[in-house]
Amino acid sequence: MTRTRFAPSPTGYLHVGGLRTALYNYLFAKKNNGKFILRIEDTDQKRKVKGAIENLIETLKWAGIIPDEGPGFNGKYGPYIQSERIPLYQKYANILLENKNAYYCFCTPERLETLRKAQVARNEPPRYDNYCRSIPEAEAKKRVEAGESHVIRMKSPLHGNIVIDDLIRGKVSFVASVLDDQILVKSDGFPTYHLANVVDDHHMKITHVIRGEEWLPSTPKHILLYEYLGWEKPKFAHLPLLLNPDRSKLSKRQGDIAVEDYRKKGYLPEALVNFLALLGWNPGSDREIFSMENLIELFSLERVNKAGAVFNLEKLKWMNGYYIRNMPVEKLIEYSKEFVPESYLQDVEKLKKVLNATKDNIHTLSEITEKAKIFYQDKVDYTTRDCLSILKKPSSKIVIERLINHLQKVESIDGKTFIEIMREISKETKIKGQDLWMSVRVATTGQLHGPELVKIVDILQKDNILKRLKDALPYTNSKNY
Ligand code: GLU
Numbered sequence: 314m315t316r317t318r319f320a321p322s323p324t325g326y327l328h329v330g331g332l333r334t335a336l337y338n339y340l341f342a343k344k345n346n347g348k349f350i351l352r353i354e355d356t357d358q359k360r361k362v363k364g365a366i367e368n369l370i371e372t373l374k375w376a377g378i379i380p381d382e383g384p385g386f387n388g389k390y391g392p393y394i395q396s397e398r399i400p401l402y403q404k405y406a407n408i409l410l411e412n413k414n415a416y417y418c419f420c421t422p423e424r425l426e427t428l429r430k431a432q433v434a435r436n437e438p439p440r441y442d443n444y445c446r447s448i449p450e451a452e453a454k455k456r457v458e459a460g461e462s463h464v465i466r467m468k469s470p471l472h473g474n475i476v477i478d479d480l481i482r483g484k485v486s487f488v489a490s491v492l493d494d495q496i497l498v499k500s501d502g503f504p505t506y507h508l509a510n511v512v513d514d515h516h517m518k519i520t521h522v523i524r525g526e527e528w529l530p531s532t533p534k535h536i537l538l539y540e541y542l543g544w545e546k547p548k549f550a551h552l553p554l555l556l557n558p559d560r561s562k563l564s565k566r567q568g569d570i571a572v573e574d575y576r577k578k579g580y581l582p583e584a585l586v587n588f589l590a591l592l593g594w595n596p597g598s599d600r601e602i603f604s605m606e607n608l609i610e611l612f613s614l615e616r617v618n619k620a621g622a623v624f625n626l627e628k629l630k631w632m633n634g635y636y637i638r639n640m641p642v643e644k645l646i647e648y649s650k651e652f653v654p655e656s657y658l659q660d661v662e663k664l665k666k667v668l669n670a671t672k673d674n675i676h677t678l679s680e681i682t683e684k685a686k687i688f689y690q691d692k693v694d695y696t697t698r699d700c701l702s703i704l705k706k707p708s709s710k711i712v713i714e715r716l717i718n719h720l721q722k723v724e725s726i727d728g729k730t731f732i733e734i735m736r737e738i739s740k741e742t743k744i745k746g747q748d749l750w751m752s753v754r755v756a757t758t759g760q761l762h763g764p765e766l767v768k769i770v771d772i773l774q775k776d777n778i779l780k781r782l783k784d785a786l787p788y789t790n791s792k793n794y
Pocket residue numbers: 319320321322354506510523524525528
């Protein structure tokens with residue numbers, strides 16, 4: 314059975330790149346009727362951030378990427394948090410030591426620093442010089458027993474190549490002798506990422522390791538560990554980097570990178586998931602809108618590109634707008650709750666109408682209040698230059714006054730009767746087109762653009778319209794008439 318995993322370190326917020334990795338793992342597992350596992354890689358205790366695990370799980374749930382196994386989910390291969398599995402890693406570190414695939418290293422941080430500096434000065438890539446490899450085993454054991462501070466390092470082969478058969482990149486070859494003798498267990502007894510990652514992928518029966526390209530240089534070390542431990546290797550797939558528009562690696566400096574930032578700005582999970590799915594994967598057609606179900610059906614690793622994918626915020630905005638426009642209004646209300654003032658939620662029927670009238674021009678949920686406020690404000694601001702330039706036209710005063718007259722005669726008004734009245738005013742006054750309609754739009758909303766007037770009339774209703782028309786009157790040009 315296909316088993317994939319998302320293995321974040323709880324070092325803070327979830328990055329959009331992390332969400333894409335989780336998504337691809339999820340899609341691949343679901344497509345193949347497999348399982349998607351969440352594993353928390355927290356062996357670097359110094360980098361751990363409080364609340365990060367909860368936040369991560371909450372963000373995955375928001376995005377609809379629900380683990381089949383993981384902390385707080387089911388699964389028989391737990392615990393799914395690495396800091397709760399330390400004895401397991403120690404067991405395998407000992408096996409590696411016994412089989413002479415690993416050794417104790419006593420080098421002090423000072424020695425390593427001097428070594429590094431000398432290598433840099435000689436223009437050599439900094440790496441460990443295998444100094445402690447040659448310490449006789451019995452001597453090393455004695456020093457450990459005597460309590461000397463040490464780490465455990467893995468032996469890298471001194472000759473040959475290590476070849477990865479990557480599902481996205483094909484064969485990638487590494488010269489073994491340039492690999493560092495990687496630390497597997499740190500001086501605090503905690504494993505490093507490399508050891509814990511391989512031990513867990515094996516124990517959790519992971520079949521496909523799908524992760525970001527930045528992990529590719531670590532993979533030959535992992536391959537060695539699988540070989541040393543006599544374990545079957547999973548298949549590897551390294552996803553392309555996410556890039557800024559200038560093709561540099563996606564960074565905070567050029568925009569938001571935390572999923573939470575997008576959530577707070579009013580991006581919908583459906584849109585973000587759809588957008589991220591297309592950052593590196595190509596569906597093989599021009600189609601751009603995909604639900605999670607569609608993605609599961611169509612996803613394949615063969616269609617993941619090698620080249621980096623540019624994070625195009627304009628496209629995300631467009632896509633978000635698409636989802637907002639095409640979403641049932643009831644669902645849009647649910648999503649809007651976090652974004653609009655309490656008072657808007659008191660009249661859900663009105664809010665429905667308001668959203669129906671405005672949603673075509675909204676790209677993020679956080680824009681709703683701005684676009685909807687014309688339906689909620691007590692006082693309209695007529696003092697902007699644009700407004701005044703319309704209201705000061707002689708025709709505006711005529712139209713507004715006539716409309717007030719007509720409205721006072723009717724019981725109530727809807728879009729249809731409003732149009733009839735406006736036609737009549739046009740007939741009586743010969744005022745047409747922009748002069749006719751814009752004056753009413755500005756008088757009722759204080760804006761030159763916005764939803765269709767009939768919708769505005771339907772929402773505001775007679776009393777409000779009447780009040781606003783009267784409020785606008787003093788701003789019209791009374792001198793001309
Ligand atoms: N803990 C690593 C991370 O933070 C996992 C890398 C991997 O998937 O192997 O991304």
